[in-house]
Structure formats: structure tokens, C-alpha cells
Amino acid sequence: MRWLIVGHGKITANFIEAARGTGHEIVAVAGRNSERASIFANKNGIENSGEDLLLLSEGVDAAYIATPHTGHCDGATTLLEKGVPVLCEKPLAVNHRQAEKMVNAAKESNTFLMEAMWTRHLPIYEEVIDWIKKGLIGEPKLVDASLGFNSPYDPESRLWNPKLAGGSLLDVGIYPLTLADLIYETTPEKISSLAELSPDGVDAHIAITLQFQNSALATLGSAINLSLPNGATILGESGSIEIPSFWCAQKAFTTKGSEKREIFRPHEINGFEYQIREVDRCLSEGLTQSPKVSWKCSLSMIQLMDSIRSEIGVSYPADDEEHDGI
Amino acid sequence: MRWLIVGHGKITANFIEAARGTGHEIVAVAGRNSERASIFANKNGIENSGEDLLLLSEGVDAAYIATPHTGHCDGATTLLEKGVPVLCEKPLAVNHRQAEKMVNAAKESNTFLMEAMWTRHLPIYEEVIDWIKKGLIGEPKLVDASLGFNSPYDPESRLWNPKLAGGSLLDVGIYPLTLADLIYETTPEKISSLAELSPDGVDAHIAITLQFQNSALATLGSAINLSLPNGATILGESGSIEIPSFWCAQKAFTTKGSEKREIFRPHEINGFEYQIREVDRCLSEGLTQSPKVSWKCSLSMIQLMDSIRSEIGVSYPADDEEHDGI
Known part of the structure; x- marks a missing residue:
């Protein structure tokens, strides 16, 4: 292509x-x-x-x-x-x-x-979701994940500038939100979040709790002013899964009682190749959207982030219809 | 005594x-x-x-x-x-x-x-608080801690019975709340929590986010139906502290860039000896309360738990004035 x-x-x-x-x-x-x-x-x-x-x-x-x-x-x-x-x-x-x-x-x-x-295209997630569907850890009850790094405050930079829709949620918070969505495969029933806002009103650090069907929870964090643990844990009723560097994951560990398993699915290149192949596949099959990241899925994710921003009081000039360009 | x-x-x-x-x-x-x-x-x-x-x-x-x-x-x-x-x-x-x-x-x-x-009396916390006061990790920005175990549902047991004020918050949630209080030394400005309630209306699993002065956050969890990670991490602007088994801690690790330190303060007996000595000390000095766990401190902690219970919709028969005995 x-x-x-x-x-x-x-x-x-x-x-x-x-x-x-x-x-x-x-x-x-x-x-x-x-x-x-x-x-x-x-x-x-x-x-x-x-x-x-x-x-x-x-x-x-x-x-x-x-x-x-x-x-x-x-x-x-x-x-x-x-x-x-x-x-x-x-x-x-x-x-x-x-x-x-x-x-x-x-x-x-x-x-x-x-x-x-x-x-969403990384091979490790096929295995992780397969583990869960097979009941390896019982019903998932908690997804705990964070992604955050410490970037010096710079009001003009993309990360911190409200005019460029800065803040941690849209930039990296979307990764833990995506993990929760991959695991629970449904939209949350309740949302609760607290955040530290920058002097210009973007979220520098946010803690999000989501509640899904059957009261399963997700506790998610993101930051642009703090190095967070950057790992993910999925706790089920009878076991757990750890995913180091979950947003670009190549490994996952599962524990059920004394039984432990590890899987390793190294990226062929850097991890971006899987989504590029998916575009290729979809185009060759004449699809207008991918079942892996459907329009509904992206719309639902941005709707969730709109709700979270509304809760913590973050809005951008781009929320105004006049500002749809850069 | x-x-x-x-x-x-x-x-x-x-x-x-x-x-x-x-x-x-x-x-x-x-x-x-x-x-x-x-x-x-x-x-x-x-x-x-x-x-x-x-x-x-x-x-x-x-x-x-x-x-x-x-x-x-x-x-x-x-x-x-x-x-x-x-x-x-x-x-x-x-x-x-x-x-x-x-x-x-x-x-x-x-x-x-x-x-x-x-x-609150464990020797390790004197060191941890000393590290923080000396600025070893910069200003604390996140306390992340959880305590939870998987206990089979039994509506008659102390843990699950509303008549005995069951649920995870009062039983084990108080430990992560105490850790946040030890680190931030002030009451939170905002509280946000979501919980899974049992069929009898006690909290089986709760995720709590607290926001303190300068927007520092605490993300805390407790459960009686799920084995949680049961560790604590304190993230500061320039370093972090890990406290394994924080509620009965004997060890703490601190990381600042590539510099790592570990301290080990083993219990003399089982960890209860420090509070027993504190009672002895207070009585011999004629005190009616301990500066380590003052009345104000206990009242503030239970007030916080009342607020959290109100948010998640957990109430006990004992909340009615008629029920002050067992």
C-alpha cells in the first residue's frame, strides 16, 4: 500500500x-x-x-x-x-x-x-481475552491500570496546551480506558473521577473509577506530571493476570492459586505493524470499518472521555463548534 | 500492666x-x-x-x-x-x-x-515519613494502596452481616485510608467511590479516590470477595516508595532515579507490641489520648468512612440510635 x-x-x-x-x-x-x-x-x-x-x-x-x-x-x-x-x-x-x-x-x-x-491489535490480547473467556481467572472483577510520565510543565507544548486539547486523559488515559473496554467489552454503568488540573485547566493527573455490569470495577490512572506504575492487573474471582507495559504489551503472566503461566508475543517490528496490516486487510475486503476498532467503539470511547472531562471540569476551545481545525 | x-x-x-x-x-x-x-x-x-x-x-x-x-x-x-x-x-x-x-x-x-x-505505631512509618519530610521523593502526589481477601459469602458472618456492620470498608478499607492519612496528614478535600454491594447491602469491594491539598490523590481499594494486590506505593514528584504488606509493614523501598534504598524494621513480636507500649506510655504520663492516634484522628477517620458509605449507599442498623450494643 x-x-x-x-x-x-x-x-x-x-x-x-x-x-x-x-x-x-x-x-x-x-x-x-x-x-x-x-x-x-x-x-x-x-x-x-x-x-x-x-x-x-x-x-x-x-x-x-x-x-x-x-x-x-x-x-x-x-x-x-x-x-x-x-x-x-x-x-x-x-x-x-x-x-x-x-x-x-x-x-x-x-x-x-x-x-x-x-x-487493540496486539497479539498478546488475543491470548489474554482467550484466557478470560475460558474462565482461567473466573469472572473479572477489577482492571487496574495506569499510564503516566513526568513531563515538565510547558504551557505551549501539545501536552499542556488546552488549545491543542492537552492533558493526560486524551493523550495517555485512553490506554487504560481501552484496556478496561477490551476486558469488559461493554460501556461502564458508572463513572467517578478526580483530577489535578494544570494552571491552564488541562488534567495533569487523573484517577478514574468505572463500574461495569455485575459491579466489576476498573481503577485507572493517567498523568503527564508523574511517573505512574504503567502496568496493568486484571483480578478475577479465582486468579489474576499481570500485563507489564500493557499499552505496548508483549508479555502477560497469569496466576491461579499456585499455578503460574507466562506468554510472550514479541512484536515483529514495533507493534504498529498489526494495525497497519488490519487496514490492509479491511481495504482488500472492501470494509469501511474494522471489527477490531469499530466506529461504535471509537465513538463510545470518546463519549466516555467527554463524560470524564465534564466531571473533572476540563473543556477545550475545540469543544466549541467553531474550532474544528488545528 | x-x-x-x-x-x-x-x-x-x-x-x-x-x-x-x-x-x-x-x-x-x-x-x-x-x-x-x-x-x-x-x-x-x-x-x-x-x-x-x-x-x-x-x-x-x-x-x-x-x-x-x-x-x-x-x-x-x-x-x-x-x-x-x-x-x-x-x-x-x-x-x-x-x-x-x-x-x-x-x-x-x-x-x-x-x-x-x-x-500507625509501626517503626517503619517513622522512617517513611522522615524520608518524605526530607524531600526524598519530592512532594507526594499519589498514594495507591489496597487490602482485600476472598472470603466466601456467608450472610451470617461478621464480615458480611449488616447487623454486625460488615463489609470491606470498616474491616480492611480503614488500612489504606489510614495510610493516606499518615502520608498527607490532612483530611481529603474531595471523595469519590464506587462499590460492589453484597445481596445484603454491605460493600464487598470498593474503590475510593481521595483528593487532598494541592490536588494530591489517593487511590484506595478494599474487598472481602477478592484478593487485591495488598501493597502500597507512594509516588512523589521525583521518586517513589513501595511498602509491601503496608498494613503490617516491616520493609520499605525507595527509588529516586537510579538510586534505590531499602529499610527493614522487623517486628519484635507481631507488630501489636508498639501500640501496647504506647498505651503503657500514655497511662504512665497521665495522658487521656495518644498523639499517635488522637481522638480527633479517629473521629476524622470514621467521619470519612461515614461519607464514603453515604456515597455508595451502605447503611447499618447500628446507624440508628437504638442499636448501640451488639
């Missing part, structure tokens, strides 16, 4: 490595600043670059959108309306309204759209 | 071992059933036994109350009104109203009363 990359931040390095490693081509890169896009293109051996999304999307099979969150909606809808399949970084958008707009654009043009929530 | 023990459940074995090991005497045991109290007394080499608290308290230096929670208020006030110093198992009472009644009885008779929250 021939790809257009939209944006050229740090995460694109992972995408490029995995795409090329699985036989894909990166043929163009789009950025808001032609000069910077051109430097990036030269450095990475990419033929075309510039600011014009539609022009650059000529002849590509799909586009990967990796701009700051606030650029997802505008970039994706522009491409989808033209019928260019889109893999869009997580979160799909800043809020449910924007995500719905993107999904509607995909529906109307009958074009593929998938949120790049790569964790 | 010569002690009267009120109640003869499992925990009294720890008390007897630690008391005798530090040169104290157990001279009497009171129980609601004379025959069972007498069997316990014979088995444990205790001279007197019976049902009459006041009679059995003749000539003792203090009483240790270890009945189910619902018996604390009645037993303690009876003894305090007669001027018998009381060490009363945690929680001090089922609710704030009962605890206040006990504290008032202690005040009016000028008699010693202390909640047996033994964790």
Missing part, C-alpha cells in the same frame, strides 16, 4: 518503521508548514511533501493522520469526503461531536476510517 | 502474644457467653472470665475491646464511665455518632481511650 502521512511528530517514526517493515510505502507527507514537511520528507526518503492534503493524497491508498488531536477532525473529514481511506491517531477526535462528524463523512463517502488504537 | 480483654475472636491471639511478650498480663476475658469466655480463658491461661464487664474490670489497668465493630461503643462507654482506660479495635465505632459518644465518655471521666490502629 501507498500511504500519505499527515503530520510529522514523534509517533510517525513508529508508523514509518512498521509500515516499511511490512512492505508498505510512504509516498507523501503533509504538514502545516511546507518547509518543515519538506525537511521531514528528505530526512525520511519520502517523495512528496507540502501543505495541500488533497493534492498529496492523489494516488495514495490511504492516509495516516498523526497531527495533534485538534487536527484530526478537519484532516480526516477533508480526506474522507474525497474517498481517501483514513487511519487516524487516537483519540479519534477531541470530543464526540467531532468524532461523529468524521464517522458521518466516512459513512457518506463509503470510505474506510479507523482510529489508530494499536493496542 | 494488667489487662481485661473484651471479646475473644481471632485478633485477640495477636494481642495476647504481643502483650505477654512485652511483660503485660491478661487477667480477665469478657464475652457475651460465659461458657465460651471460660473455655477461651482456660485455653489461654487467663484467671477470670464471664459476661460482666464492670465486675471483670475490677483491678485491671486497662481493657482491650475486640468485639465485632457493633460492640465497641457499648463496651467502651461502659468501661470509660467507670474510669477504665480503653484500647478499642479499629474502627473506633460503626459511625461518627457512636465514636463521639465514646470520646465524650472518655472526656467526661478523664479516662484514656485509643483506637487500636496498630499500623
Whole structure:
């Protein structure tokens, strides 16, 4: 497949490595600043670059959108309306309204759209979910997971800037939320969260508790001002599963009484290859969405994050309809 | 010191071992059933036994109350009104109203009363608090701790029976709450909790988030239907502290960058000896309360648990003023 990359931040390095490693081509890169896009293109051996999304999307099979969150909606809808399949970084958008707009654009043009929530495609999770379905740990009762790092406060950076939908929830909190969703496979019945807000009103550190069917709980944390444990534990009625570095997991351990098991599913490249293959598979089968990260799934995740933001009092300029571009 | 023990459940074995090991005497045991109290007394080499608290308290230096929670208020006030110093198992009472009644009885008779929250006296915590005060991990931002075990549902047992103020919060949830209080030394500004309730309406599993000054968080869990990790982590801005088995801790580990330290303060006996010595010290100095577990501290802890119970919808018959006895 021939790809257009939209944006050229740090995460694109992972995408490029995995795409090329699985036989894909990166043929163009789009950025808001032609000069910077051109430097990036030269450095990475990419033929075309510039600011014009539609022009650059000529002849590509799909586009990967990796701009700051606030650029997802505008970039994706522009491409989808033209019928260019889109893999869009997580979160799909800043809020449910924007995500719905993107999904509607995909529906109307009958074009593929998938949120790049790569964790959902990692092979280790097939095994973990299989363990749970086979009753290895009994009914899951608690998912405990956190993802947080300590980044110096910088009001202008993507991470801290409300204009760029900064804060920990949208950037890394989505990973523990995704884990809870993978395990419980349903939306929570109750949400309860408390957060430390930055001087500019984005969440620097948040603790989220979710309650699911049968009162199963998830205790989740994320931070951009604190190194959290960054592991995950799933406790069932009769056993437990540990997943170190759960968002990019290659290993999982299960304990049931004195019986312990370990599985290791190393990434072939860096873990991004599984979602890239899924895009390839879906396009070759003529699908407009992936069953692994369906539109419903992405919409439900962003709706949940909207609810959490409402509870902790975080809102962005992008929550206003006037601000759907970067 | 010569002690009267009120109640003869499992925990009294720890008390007897630690008391005798530090040169104290157990001279009497009171129980609601004379025959069972007498069997316990014979088995444990205790001279007197019976049902009459006041009679059995003749000539003792203090009483240790270890009945189910619902018996604390009645037993303690009876003894305090007669001027018998009381060490009363945690929680001090089922609710704030009962605890206040006990504290008032202690005040009016000028008699010693202390909640047996033994964790507060463990030597390891002096070191941990010293580390924090010296800035070893920077400002504490997260206390994460849980205590939970899997006990089969039995509606008649102390653990599950609302009439005996069952549930995980009062029984074991008080330990992670105590840890947060030890670290932050202040009452939380916000509370948020979700719980799984038993068929009889006690909390089988609860997840609590507390927010303190400067938005520091505590994420705490307890359960009587699930084996929780049972460890504690304190994350600061520049380092962390791990406390395995924090409620009976003998070890702590601290990490700051690549620097790691470990301390080991083994119990002399079983950990109960430190609170027993504190009672001895307070009585010999003529104190009516201990600075380590002040009345204010116990009242604040039970008030917090009242608030949490109100949030999750757990109430006991003992919350009604008519039910202050067992």
C-alpha cells in the first residue's frame, strides 16, 4: 500500500518503521508548514511533501493522520469526503461531536476510517481475552491500570496546551480506558473521577473509577506530571493476570492459586505493524470499518472521555463548534 | 500492666502474644457467653472470665475491646464511665455518632481511650515519613494502596452481616485510608467511590479516590470477595516508595532515579507490641489520648468512612440510635 502521512511528530517514526517493515510505502507527507514537511520528507526518503492534503493524497491508498488531536477532525473529514481511506491517531477526535462528524463523512463517502488504537491489535490480547473467556481467572472483577510520565510543565507544548486539547486523559488515559473496554467489552454503568488540573485547566493527573455490569470495577490512572506504575492487573474471582507495559504489551503472566503461566508475543517490528496490516486487510475486503476498532467503539470511547472531562471540569476551545481545525 | 480483654475472636491471639511478650498480663476475658469466655480463658491461661464487664474490670489497668465493630461503643462507654482506660479495635465505632459518644465518655471521666490502629505505631512509618519530610521523593502526589481477601459469602458472618456492620470498608478499607492519612496528614478535600454491594447491602469491594491539598490523590481499594494486590506505593514528584504488606509493614523501598534504598524494621513480636507500649506510655504520663492516634484522628477517620458509605449507599442498623450494643 501507498500511504500519505499527515503530520510529522514523534509517533510517525513508529508508523514509518512498521509500515516499511511490512512492505508498505510512504509516498507523501503533509504538514502545516511546507518547509518543515519538506525537511521531514528528505530526512525520511519520502517523495512528496507540502501543505495541500488533497493534492498529496492523489494516488495514495490511504492516509495516516498523526497531527495533534485538534487536527484530526478537519484532516480526516477533508480526506474522507474525497474517498481517501483514513487511519487516524487516537483519540479519534477531541470530543464526540467531532468524532461523529468524521464517522458521518466516512459513512457518506463509503470510505474506510479507523482510529489508530494499536493496542487493540496486539497479539498478546488475543491470548489474554482467550484466557478470560475460558474462565482461567473466573469472572473479572477489577482492571487496574495506569499510564503516566513526568513531563515538565510547558504551557505551549501539545501536552499542556488546552488549545491543542492537552492533558493526560486524551493523550495517555485512553490506554487504560481501552484496556478496561477490551476486558469488559461493554460501556461502564458508572463513572467517578478526580483530577489535578494544570494552571491552564488541562488534567495533569487523573484517577478514574468505572463500574461495569455485575459491579466489576476498573481503577485507572493517567498523568503527564508523574511517573505512574504503567502496568496493568486484571483480578478475577479465582486468579489474576499481570500485563507489564500493557499499552505496548508483549508479555502477560497469569496466576491461579499456585499455578503460574507466562506468554510472550514479541512484536515483529514495533507493534504498529498489526494495525497497519488490519487496514490492509479491511481495504482488500472492501470494509469501511474494522471489527477490531469499530466506529461504535471509537465513538463510545470518546463519549466516555467527554463524560470524564465534564466531571473533572476540563473543556477545550475545540469543544466549541467553531474550532474544528488545528 | 494488667489487662481485661473484651471479646475473644481471632485478633485477640495477636494481642495476647504481643502483650505477654512485652511483660503485660491478661487477667480477665469478657464475652457475651460465659461458657465460651471460660473455655477461651482456660485455653489461654487467663484467671477470670464471664459476661460482666464492670465486675471483670475490677483491678485491671486497662481493657482491650475486640468485639465485632457493633460492640465497641457499648463496651467502651461502659468501661470509660467507670474510669477504665480503653484500647478499642479499629474502627473506633460503626459511625461518627457512636465514636463521639465514646470520646465524650472518655472526656467526661478523664479516662484514656485509643483506637487500636496498630499500623500507625509501626517503626517503619517513622522512617517513611522522615524520608518524605526530607524531600526524598519530592512532594507526594499519589498514594495507591489496597487490602482485600476472598472470603466466601456467608450472610451470617461478621464480615458480611449488616447487623454486625460488615463489609470491606470498616474491616480492611480503614488500612489504606489510614495510610493516606499518615502520608498527607490532612483530611481529603474531595471523595469519590464506587462499590460492589453484597445481596445484603454491605460493600464487598470498593474503590475510593481521595483528593487532598494541592490536588494530591489517593487511590484506595478494599474487598472481602477478592484478593487485591495488598501493597502500597507512594509516588512523589521525583521518586517513589513501595511498602509491601503496608498494613503490617516491616520493609520499605525507595527509588529516586537510579538510586534505590531499602529499610527493614522487623517486628519484635507481631507488630501489636508498639501500640501496647504506647498505651503503657500514655497511662504512665497521665495522658487521656495518644498523639499517635488522637481522638480527633479517629473521629476524622470514621467521619470519612461515614461519607464514603453515604456515597455508595451502605447503611447499618447500628446507624440508628437504638442499636448501640451488639
